Structures are given as C-alpha cells and as structure tokens.
Amino acid sequence: MFRLLFWIAVIFAAFWLWRRFNRPAVSKAQEKPSEANPQPMVRCEQCGIHVPRQNALSKDSQWFCSQAHLEQGHSGSEQ
Ligand SMILES: [Zn+2]
Numbered sequence: 001m002f003r004l005l006f007w008i009a010v011i012f013a014a015f016w017l018w019r020r021f022n023r024p025a026v027s028k029a030q031e032k033p034s035e036a037n038p039q040p041m042v043r044c045e046q047c048g049i050h051v052p053r054q055n056a057l058s059k060d061s062q063w064f065c066s067q068a069h070l071e072q073g074h075s076g077s078e079q
Pocket residue numbers: 044045046047048049064065066069
C-alpha cells in the first residue's frame with residue numbers, strides 16, 4: 001500500500017515536471033511584459049542619477065541626464 005502511494009507520488013511529480021518543461025511558453029508569457037518594455041537605463045556621469053536612455057544625452061560614450069550636466073561633466077572630465 002505504501003509502495004503504491006509512493007509510485008503515485010512519483011508519477012505526479014513526473015507529470016508536473018513534464019508539464020513544466022512542455023509548456024515553457026506559459027511561464028514566458030507572464031515574464032514578457034517586463035521584457036517587452038525594456039527601459040535601458042543609463043547613469044548620469046555628473047549626478048549619478050539613472051535615466052532612461054531615450055531621455056539621456058550622450059557625449060564621448062558617457063551619458064548625462066540633461067544638457068547642463070552634459071556640459072558640466074564634459075568640462076569637468078577635461079580638467
Ligand atoms: Zn545629471
């Protein structure tokens with residue numbers, strides 16, 4: 001009797017694992033909203049704030065949150 005329950009548990013575990021590996025699309029669909037909207041964040045070299053790359057300004061492979069910080073950071077790095 002105990003052996004029967006053991007095998008039932010094994011079969012259930014195998015079935016659960018099989019279902020998990022057989023349907024990776026379901027779990028990926030739940031993760032997609034975060035992947036579908038990737039907001040690449042960059043760090044302002046001047047103040048260290050993180051801003052979306054779309055709103056950031058780049059100069060010499062450095063990123064800045066605003067025009068003022070771009071000019072400050074650029075002049076500061078030259079000195
Ligand atoms: Zn800044």
